[in-house]
Amino acid sequence: MASDGGVSCLRRSEMMSVGIGGMDSPPLDVDEVHVLAVDDSLVDRIVIERLLRITSCKVTAVDSGWRALEFLGIDNENASAELDRLKVDLIITDYCMPGMTGYELLKKIKESSSFRQVPVVIMSSENVITRIDRCLEEGAEDFLLKPVKLADVKRLRNYLTRDVKLSNGNKRKLPGDSPPLTLSPDSPGSSPPPSTLSPDSSDSSSPPLSPVEIISSQLSSPIDDEDDDVLTSSPESSPSPVRRQKMRSPGLD
Amino acid sequence: MDTLVAQLQRQFRDYTISLYHQGFLDDQFTELKKLQDECSPDFVAEVVSLFFEDCEKLIGNMARALDQTGNVDFSLVGSSVHQLKGSSSSVGAKRVKGLCVTFKECCDSQNFEGCVRCLQQVDIEYKSLKAKLQDLFNLEQQIVQAGGRIPQVDI
Numbered sequence A: 001m002a003s004d005g006g007v008s009c010l011r012r013s014e015m016m017s018v019g020i021g022g023m024d025s026p027p028l029d030v031d032e033v034h035v036l037a038v039d040d041s042l043v044d045r046i047v048i049e050r051l052l053r054i055t056s057c058k059v060t061a062v063d064s065g066w067r068a069l070e071f072l073g074i075d076n077e078n079a080s081a082e083l084d085r086l087k088v089d090l091i092i093t094d095y096c097m098p099g100m101t102g103y104e105l106l107k108k109i110k111e112s113s114s115f116r117q118v119p120v121v122i123m124s125s126e127n128v129i130t131r132i133d134r135c136l137e138e139g140a141e142d143f144l145l146k147p148v149k150l151a152d153v154k155r156l157r158n159y160l161t162r163d164v165k166l167s168n169g170n171k172r173k174l175p176g177d178s179p180p181l182t183l184s185p186d187s188p189g190s191s192p193p194p195s196t197l198s199p200d201s202s203d204s205s206s207p208p209l210s211p212v213e214i215i216s217s218q219l220s221s222p223i224d225d226e227d228d229d230v231l232t233s234s235p236e237s238s239p240s241p242v243r244r245q246k247m248r249s250p251g252l253d
Numbered sequence B: 001m002d003t004l005v006a007q008l009q010r011q012f013r014d015y016t017i018s019l020y021h022q023g024f025l026d027d028q029f030t031e032l033k034k035l036q037d038e039c040s041p042d043f044v045a046e047v048v049s050l051f052f053e054d055c056e057k058l059i060g061n062m063a064r065a066l067d068q069t070g071n072v073d074f075s076l077v078g079s080s081v082h083q084l085k086g087s088s089s090s091v092g093a094k095r096v097k098g099l100c101v102t103f104k105e106c107c108d109s110q111n112f113e114g115c116v117r118c119l120q121q122v123d124i125e126y127k128s129l130k131a132k133l134q135d136l137f138n139l140e141q142q143i144v145q146a147g148g149r150i151p152q153v154d155i
Helices: A012-018 A042-054 A065-072 A077-085 A102-111 A129-137 A150-167 A211-219 A225-230 B004-021 B027-034 B043-066 B074-091 B094-108 B112-145
Strands: A033-038 A057-062 A090-094 A120-124 A142-145
Touching (some): A033 A042, A042 A150, A042 B074, A102 A120, A102 A129, A120 A129, A129 A142, B027 B074, B043 B112, B074 B112, B094 B112
Parallel strands (some): A090 A120
């Protein structure tokens, strides 16, 4: 079933539906979430892939930080323009990886104008508070302790859906639409997105936000009470991302 | 009257419970079972199979590193142990994972004899688990072939 290294380890039939390689992937559905998973362990890659797919995410799994950057087009500025249509809604990465650690990958993503808004979740088998804090300070959305469980991924999925809907004004952008919001004053795009966060929107009902307002709205928690009616979250999901290691479920006796 | 299916299901249930109670498996194995469904009916078997291949490869690396008499690279052994600990944790291979913890300590303290002992134990342990899980999967197959459903076992 699985091959070593490279991009993903899905069976052929599954690879078609996920659009492996990214370049020729069909446009993503409005509600579909695309996750990039990064882990050097084959076993862990298979498990995280399955966990994500079972929670209705499309998954691209790679075995290193370098391949992740390659896939995103961050390491090659010429390619990134073309790959703008690649919508990645979440990046989930292992911390301990040879070559480039998950932390280093996180930093590179946060330095990238195209991808810095994509939430990054770090996974680690070690519960080291300084490590967790460092990642969160660097902008990681959440920190999961391995082994990752279905409940962890479901929780991620819940607050991810809210993020996607909120930042796009309740409608997920399809490839070909204007690129993810950046801080530049002249954001290109054939039609202004319905969100009031666009500085160029001439059709929005509220006045365009200044760059300072855009920055602060981006930094504030995306979870807004007013948006509860569009949430698909389950009742037990927490209102904001867990900032510390989650509570461990009791093990078997 | 006890049908063949009922007998097999009971065997399966008892065997599964014993694997957990004897510490071979932990709740992460249960988590993996949750990921198995009609679309991916062999998911658990496939993952554990990959895990056992991983074991073989990593144990081979460790053995080679420990074989460099007088010039053992303990950090190299330690990194393989770390990887093995990770994957054993991900599939719920509790005993293997536990041995890796001890093994890692031996690597960190550069305890050669300790490492060699741990290596032998890990090798025995993963092979033992492999055989037991094979028996479990065989039972599953027999149940299905006899026309029955694989029971959900609550630990």
